[in-house]
Amino acid sequence: MSQNTSRDFSNEMSDGFTAGAQIAGGVEFVVTGPPTHDGLKQVELFRELTTKAKGGIGVSAVAPELLAAPMGKVTESGIPVIAVAGGQIAPGAGVKLLLENDNYELGQMLADEAIKRLPAASTGKVVLGSNSPAQPALDQRAQGMRDRFAEKLPSVRVIGPLDTQRDAPPNLVAWRTLADANPDAVAFLGTGDIDAVNLATVRADTKGKWLAGGFSLDPRALQGIKDGNLFASVSAEHFVKGAAAGWLLAQHAKDVRQLPEGWLVTPGLVVSSSNVDEIAQRQAAKDKQSWFRPQVDAVITDVEKHLRPLDQVR
DSSP states (O other), X not given: OOSOSSSHHHHHHHHHHHHHHHHHOSOOOOOOOOXXXXXXXXXXXXXXXXXXXXTOEEEOOSSHHHHHHHHHHHHHTTOOEEEESSSOOOTTSOOOEEEEOOHHHHHHHHHHHHHHTSOTTOOSEEEEXXXXXXXXXXXXXXXXXXXXXXXXXXXXXXEEEEEOOSSHXXXXXXXXXXXXXXXXXXXXXXXXXXXXXXXXXXXXXXXXXXXXXXXXXXHHHHHHHHHTSOSEEEEOOHHHHHHHHHHHHXXXXXXXXXXXXXXXXXOOEEEOTTTHHHHHHHHXXXXXXXXXXXXXXXXXXXXXXXXXXXXXXX
């Protein structure tokens, strides 16, 4: 079950889940989710799934706390449920497997790319924004960025993450307002998918000299990198995450292997001017599975290598 059916990152994960189930073969599967970020609708759809998906369910939760009780009942009944993305498993869910990036590390990756492009004696501000404050994965990215700047560029003042709003139009307004209010900023960095898209727009419209970066594979973000309005975007490689989830659930449903327990850490990727054309071609391909298959195989052929204890999720 996806967080929504309208945003690029969520569709990437759904496409990956389909590919993973197809790689495993021999199972029936369905991908569903609310049209927008609607936690209550996701709970309703989850309850519908539990009447059909007896072999297992993968859930990328909009609001993990809303799904905790329904998931707990399902896991107690013997139907396996795994968490995909979201940054955490809510207490009471009974879920023992999380497929997720090390989002703190992803934050450090984006900060490192910014630091490469700033003078060693830089001062001024770095403004962090989050389109979903208190969302664990995005908070972890922000903390990774804050810590890296404190380590490598201690003279820079990092503020935020500030609320940049979840929906695209208010998100654009938020970034315009932040750019106007912080003329001494050397960089604006967003933690969410839509942040990257709108930061590219604001920098282009204002002819800003500051750095802009985020976390997105949206075609508009990739075009922003090509145009020089985003210095980089870190991809959480949601397709790989979804594919690993689809493969694991399918293998379990066929009694080929038991589901592992723990935090299955999936990779991230820096997209910059050096590789954006290749990544844009990959993202536009009708058969993404062939592009992603080496990454997917690296995870599913050695699952234990990528496992960490759940209590290490930051």
